[in-house]
Amino acid sequence: MSAPPGPFRPKFWKSPLRGTLLTAVLGTVLLGLVTLVALTGFLSHAAYQPDLGRNGLVEPDVPFTTFFDWPTGPSWLYAFTQGLHVNAGLVVIPVVLAKLWSVIPRLFQWPPARTPAEGIERAAIALLVASTGFLLATGVANIQYWYVFGFDFVKAHYYAAVVFVAALAVHLVVKVPVALRAYRTRRVLAPVDHLAAAAPDPQTISRRGLLAAVGGGSLALLVANAGESIGGPLRATAFLAPRRSGGFPVNKTAAGAKVTTGMVGAGYRLVIAGGERGLALTRDELLALPQATQTLTLGCVEGWSTRQTWTGIPLAELARRAGVPDPQELLVESLQPAGILRQATLTGGQVADSRSLLALQANGADLSMDHGYPARIIVPALPGVHNTKWVGSLTFRA
Amino acid sequence: MRARYGASPLHLLAHLAALAGAAWALLQALQLGGADRIVLWLVGAVVLHDLVLWPAYTTLDRLARRGRPPGWANYVRFPVGVSALLLLVFFPVMCGKGDAAYTRVSAESWEGYTARWLLVSAALFVAAGALYLVRSRAGSSS
Numbered sequence: 019m020s021a022p023p024g025p026f027r028p029k030f031w032k033s034p035l036r037g038t039l040l041t042a043v044l045g046t047v048l049l050g051l052v053t054l055v056a057l058t059g060f061l062s063h064a065a066y067q068p069d070l071g072r073n074g075l076v077e078p079d080v081p082f083t084t085f086f087d088w089p090t091g092p093s094w095l096y097a098f099t100q101g102l103h104v105n106a107g108l109v110v111i112p113v114v115l116a117k118l119w120s121v122i123p124r125l126f127q128w129p130p131a132r133t134p135a136e137g138i139e140r141a142a143i144a145l146l147v148a149s150t151g152f153l154l155a156t157g158v159a160n161i162q163y164w165y166v167f168g169f170d171f172v173k174a175h176y177y178a179a180v181v182f183v184a185a186l187a188v189h190l191v192v193k194v195p196v197a198l199r200a201y202r203t204r205r206v207l208a209p210v211d212h213l214a215a216a217a218p219d220p221q222t223i224s225r226r227g228l229l230a231a232v233g234g235g236s237l238a239l240l241v242a243n244a245g246e247s248i249g250g251p252l253r254a255t256a257f258l259a260p261r262r263s264g265g266f267p268v269n270k271t272a273a274g275a276k277v278t279t280g281m282v283g284a285g286y287r288l289v290i291a292g293g294e295r296g297l298a299l300t301r302d303e304l305l306a307l308p309q310a311t312q313t314l315t316l317g318c319v320e321g322w323s324t325r326q327t328w329t330g331i332p333l334a335e336l337a338r339r340a341g342v343p344d345p346q347e348l349l350v351e352s353l354q355p356a357g358i359l360r361q362a363t364l365t366g367g368q369v370a371d372s373r374s375l376l377a378l379q380a381n382g383a384d385l386s387m388d389h390g391y392p393a394r395i396i397v398p399a400l401p402g403v404h405n406t407k408w409v410g411s412l413t414f415r416a
Numbered sequence: 417m418r419a420r421y422g423a424s425p426l427h428l429l430a431h432l433a434a435l436a437g438a439a440w441a442l443l444q445a446l447q448l449g450g451a452d453r454i455v456l457w458l459v460g461a462v463v464l465h466d467l468v469l470w471p472a473y474t475t476l477d478r479l480a481r482r483g484r485p486p487g488w489a490n491y492v493r494f495p496v497g498v499s500a501l502l503l504l505v506f507f508p509v510m511c512g513k514g515d516a517a518y519t520r521v522s523a524e525s526w527e528g529y530t531a532r533w534l535l536v537s538a539a540l541f542v543a544a545g546a547l548y549l550v551r552s553r554a555g556s557s558s
Binding site: 077112122133135223273 | 421453
């Protein structure tokens, strides 16, 4: 059966740039970038310490959880890895578009599969392209608070990443030898190049020019967003970043969390449990305990960060007073009435770090309602939302 | 085997392993609420790129180049491409798609995004125009 007209016929393809070498170069760049994005993504999963309590946001029994405790230093660690995840995820977009452009004649190849091997290969590539598009589109929408998905972003993004890793792994098995051959024969006329146009148009841009344009696109996206990840004065340079305003951004307002002033007024008691006898402390009693001041970076899963100076009681001090001086875990619960993130479980190592605080103040002033008054958790390198605000109870587990 | 299948048995085994792993993850995802939407987004990403985005930009490029001297194209392609890329990625924040959610969580509102995108785009067009002018002058005087 002869090929249908249009893109199914080789003569349709006119660009003189397409060829195995261009695809190999784009593929190599892409491999470096997606490895970074995937690794930092799975690291973020690990940073939530999904093996503890109700921390797991995907499924309680999901495999590939953590084999290690997420460290507490440097304090900007999570802001760094997650900033890389989000910004490298943006930088990768033009490279993905260029890579797809470079191989798109193969989409229309006729017949669609000459052998069973080609058929199964194309099925894997379909999964690779679909999961790539899915991950980029959902990630880009999520950092812009555009929750149009109609499904749970965290879970779907996680499973799509697993599909992506599987499809990428087998794509590498097949294509790394092809790319290496293209590099080796770059100065020789390759005998058969399925990607090169049979009857190309005259050249309007060089391959280097195309690569420079792709790099320029990546740079533009990076400059547009990266300031929100670095924070400080550079935040203002992030001209399209969703989190460019304010020096001390709020991740969730008290109103949004349904925490009222009545809940944190004179009747407020911090319940500390886990020891032989429980404690219930007023905010004044908390202020009377030994205080420490630490400058720590809060990094959000959405890729922005903020560095502030916090004053409060070291969690280790509270553990001693609770009668559990060397806890294995700490369950922190918020006054926030609902939501999976109204609670978080910290590791023993996070409690033991002297920089981990139950903060009562930020930058020398009492916490505002939106920043978690009367008391919030601040632990170095902990994912932002696990630094629970409006803390109602601490339960230490020996 | 090679003659019938078209590749080595390792090729088949590697693909079966990858497809099985991917199928596991897909089955997990399809047990989530909104499974039909997940499928829609997976298929939609491919369809939107292959049948909308790619045909649109290649057609625009061909139309824009038709009948014009070859040295002309890249001075327009580059700034238009970067501007379009910024729009493609950041149109939700420019159009305020997540406005209500953002205000709920942050007590702030988004302002000036479209204006900044337009200004950056204008700067790119001016820079490309200036570069074209400088280079074509230099080319004609030599």
